[in-house]
Amino acid sequence: MKKTIKVRHRNFGSSYKYTVGRDILRNEISKAKNKYRKIVIVTDETIDSLYLNDFENDFEIAKVVIKPGEQSKSFQTLEYILNEFSRFGLKRNSLVVVVGGGVVGDVAGFAASVYMRGIDFWQVPTTLVAMVDSAIGGKTGINTEYGKNLAGAFYNPKKIISDLIFLDKLPEKEVKNGLAEMFKHCLIADKKLLDGLIENPKSLDSVLNSAKVKIKIVEKDVLEKKERKYLNVGHTIAHAIEKDSNFEIAHGQAVAIGIMLEAQISYGLGLVKKSDYEYILAGLNKLGLETDYTIRNFESFIEFMRADKKNAEAVPTFALVIVPGKKIAVLEVSIDNITKILNA
Ligand code: ADP
Ligand code: ZN
Numbered sequence: 001m002k003k004t005i006k007v008r009h010r011n012f013g014s015s016y017k018y019t020v021g022r023d024i025l026r027n028e029i030s031k032a033k034n035k036y037r038k039i040v041i042v043t044d045e046t047i048d049s050l051y052l053n054d055f056e057n058d059f060e061i062a063k064v065v066i067k068p069g070e071q072s073k074s075f076q077t078l079e080y081i082l083n084e085f086s087r088f089g090l091k092r093n094s095l096v097v098v099v100g101g102g103v104v105g106d107v108a109g110f111a112a113s114v115y116m117r118g119i120d121f122w123q124v125p126t127t128l129v130a131m132v133d134s135a136i137g138g139k140t141g142i143n144t145e146y147g148k149n150l151a152g153a154f155y156n157p158k159k160i161i162s163d164l165i166f167l168d169k170l171p172e173k174e175v176k177n178g179l180a181e182m183f184k185h186c187l188i189a190d191k192k193l194l195d196g197l198i199e200n201p202k203s204l205d206s207v208l209n210s211a212k213v214k215i216k217i218v219e220k221d222v223l224e225k226k227e228r229k230y231l232n233v234g235h236t237i238a239h240a241i242e243k244d245s246n247f248e249i250a251h252g253q254a255v256a257i258g259i260m261l262e263a264q265i266s267y268g269l270g271l272v273k274k275s276d277y278e279y280i281l282a283g284l285n286k287l288g289l290e291t292d293y294t295i296r297n298f299e300s301f302i303e304f305m306r307a308d309k310k311n312a313e314a315v316p317t318f319a320l321v322i323v324p325g326k327k328i329a330v331l332e333v334s335i336d337n338i339t340k341i342l343n344a
């Protein structure tokens with residue numbers, strides 16, 4: 001069983017397919033052998049040892065394996081991947097299959113975008129976050145010594161293949177990171193999706209429904225405008241929490257906390273009804289997402305939000321839930337109000 005939807009990126013004038021199913025990758029790769037001269041898989045050590053061992057015996061397919069973790073979003077790893085592509089003799093008629101979470105997706109997607117000025121690639125997201133979020137939207141890149149994602153490109157894959165087999169051994173913590181983004185998608189688009197999500201987060205429909213929310217938004221506008229800002233629900237605070245915690249708090253976990261605190265701001269400003277505010281808190285709870293966090297340094301926490309590149313005037317901007325599943329408003333909230341509400 002698999003389901004496929006078409007993703008149209010108007011800004012790029014191109015489209016590609018997003019497919020979700022169980023145990024579908026191998027078959028897709030077999031078919032690709034008829035179309036492409038050479039195929040290389042890029043993945044990380046963890047995913048390689050858990051799922052990709054048997055590609056070892058496939059002489060038509062090369063493999064580039066990098067270290068897992070954020071440190072791999074670096075110039076060194078990019079250089080390593082590009083050199084491996086050359087060593088394997090990849091040409092413009094070759095295919096790069098990127099199998100991994102957000103880290104591998106970003107660095108290997110970027111490598112595909114610059115190798116010989118751009119070569120075909122597939123995203124095969126292996127984490128829940130990547131399946132419903134980071135693999136979609138064409139963002140690729142690495143970190144520099146000055147910050148995260150400072151070098152990169154918008155570059156779309158030819159296909160996104162979400163194979164549910166990869167979720168079988170995904171650690172619980174990673175599942176929760178995905179759930180936070182999936183809940184965010186319910187809050188933006190349709191709160192009816194929440195029940196299915198709670199019941200079976202790793203099901204084909206949960207993944208597809210959530211992915212669709214992101215797909216619909218990036219289709220409208222691939223280059224960071226209007227609706228794309230709705231995806232920032234919970235994220236203004238999440239980014240500040242990641243920094244405040246010295247990145248000890250994972251992104252998804254920070255998003256859960258961010259959704260909670262931003263709902264508090266929304267409620268404190270009188271923008272969301274009490275029952276809807278409670279609905280948001282209950283939703284986080286039902287999904288088993290932890291929201292306890294003590295801000296270590298409130299002053300720098302506020303500074304992180306002001307310095308967020310999305311703000312024109314250094315007043316923090318939020319995508320606040322007004323009606324769950326129906327209405328989001330993108331607005332600035334004064335430092336005074338934030339401080340008052342969060343310290344109340
Ligand atoms: P994301 O940014 O999507 O959360 P990362 O690329 O940082 O993902 O991956 C998080 C961690 O989970 C990495 O250590 C990675 O090797 C591991 N991982 C990724 N996919 C799987 C999977 N399907 N099963 C088990 N571990 C995985
Ligand atoms: Zn996020």
